[in-house]
Structures are given as C-alpha cells and as structure tokens.
Amino acid sequence: MTDDEIARRVRRSRQWANLLDAAWGIPYTRWRFGLDSLIGILPIAGDLAGAALGLGIVWQARQAAAPRSLQVKLLGNIGLDLVLGAVPIVGDIADVAFRKNQRNAALLEKWAAQRQAATPRRA
Template sequence: MIDHEVARRLRRSRQIATLLDGAWRIPYTPWRFGLDSLLGLLPVAGDVLGALLGLAIVWQARQLGAPRGLLMRMLGNIGLDFLLGSVPVVGDIADVAFRKNDLNASLLEDWVAKTQAGKS
C-alpha cells in the first residue's frame, strides 16, 4: 500500500476519534467529550450507535492490514465501553473518561509507525 493511502487512512481514523471522543471541551476543565458521550445519554440505542461508529476505526485498521491481535484489542476496547455504557450513570462517566476511539486511533498509529520503521 502506498504511503499516501496509509496517511489518508490514519488521518481519517484520527478525525473519527476526535469527533467521537474529543470534539468539545468542558469549560474550565481539561476534559473533552464528543459525539459518543452525547449518544451515550440515549439508553441502549446510543451505546449501540456509538459502538457502530467506533467500528469505523477498526475498519481503517483492517484495510491497512493490521494484525488480528490488534484488531481484537480494538474490538475489545469497543466491547468494554459498550458494557460500561449499559450501567446507568457509570456509563455516562465512562464515555468521557474511557476514550475508546482515541485509544484505538493511537493503537493504529503506533502499529503503523512500527511497521514503517521496520521497512527502513
């Protein structure tokens, strides 16, 4: 895969993560939240939709040829967030504190960096 394509997929993953996990700042705090936190306020459907949107980053990783172990770890992060989201109040706090999409984008970026370093 050409480097331009890799960069494009990484950029798209980071944009998705920012939209879902850190698009807005809570005033006078270092905390950020995104669309995933807002969706989490909707019982069940919001958590399902948040998990489905988070799969977009896993899809980008799959398209880049990420190893199965990395994909499983990313899916595990989404599953953990989904389970936490099913607990009232705790799930809402977890959506702000446990930023699964940001974590998954970082995991993908780290894997690509290691892969690119190995080619040099």
C-alpha cells in the same frame, strides 16, 4: 498497501476519534467530550450506536492491513465500552473518561509508526 495510503487511513481514524471523543471541551477544565458521549446518554440505543460508530476505526485498520491481533484489541476496547455503557450513569462517565475511540486511534498510529520504522527505505 503503500505508506501514504496507511497514513491517510490513520489520519482519518484520528479525525473520526476526535469527533467521537473530543470535539468539544468543558470550559475551564481539561475535559473533552464528543458525539459518542452525547448519543451515549440514550439508554441502550445510544451505546449500540456509539459502538457502531467506533467500528469506523476498526474498518480503517482493516483497510490498512493491520494485523488481526490489533483489530481484535480495537474490538475489545469497543466491547468494554459497550459493557460499561450498560450501567446507568457509570456508562455515561465511562464514555467521557475511557475514550475508546482515542485509544483505538492511538493504537493504530503506534502500529503504523512501528511498521514504517521497520520498513527499509529505498534509495
């Protein structure tokens, strides 16, 4: 996998995370929310749909040949959000505050940056 392909997948992950977690802002606050928070309002089905949408970032990580340990960490964030989402009201607040997709995109970006820094440059 080339650095350009990995960068493209990381960019897609960031865009997806922004749509799911930070597409809209609440005026006069720093709070942002996205599609994940909106569909998470639906009991059970919304949380399952949010988890399924979050798997898009894990898919990009897998396609970028990210280490299995990173993929497990990404899945752990999704699982934690799914468990928190099972609690009424608390789950809705957790969707806005925890931002699993933003966290996962940041983890993927960090891995890609470390990978690029460790790769020797060709002259």
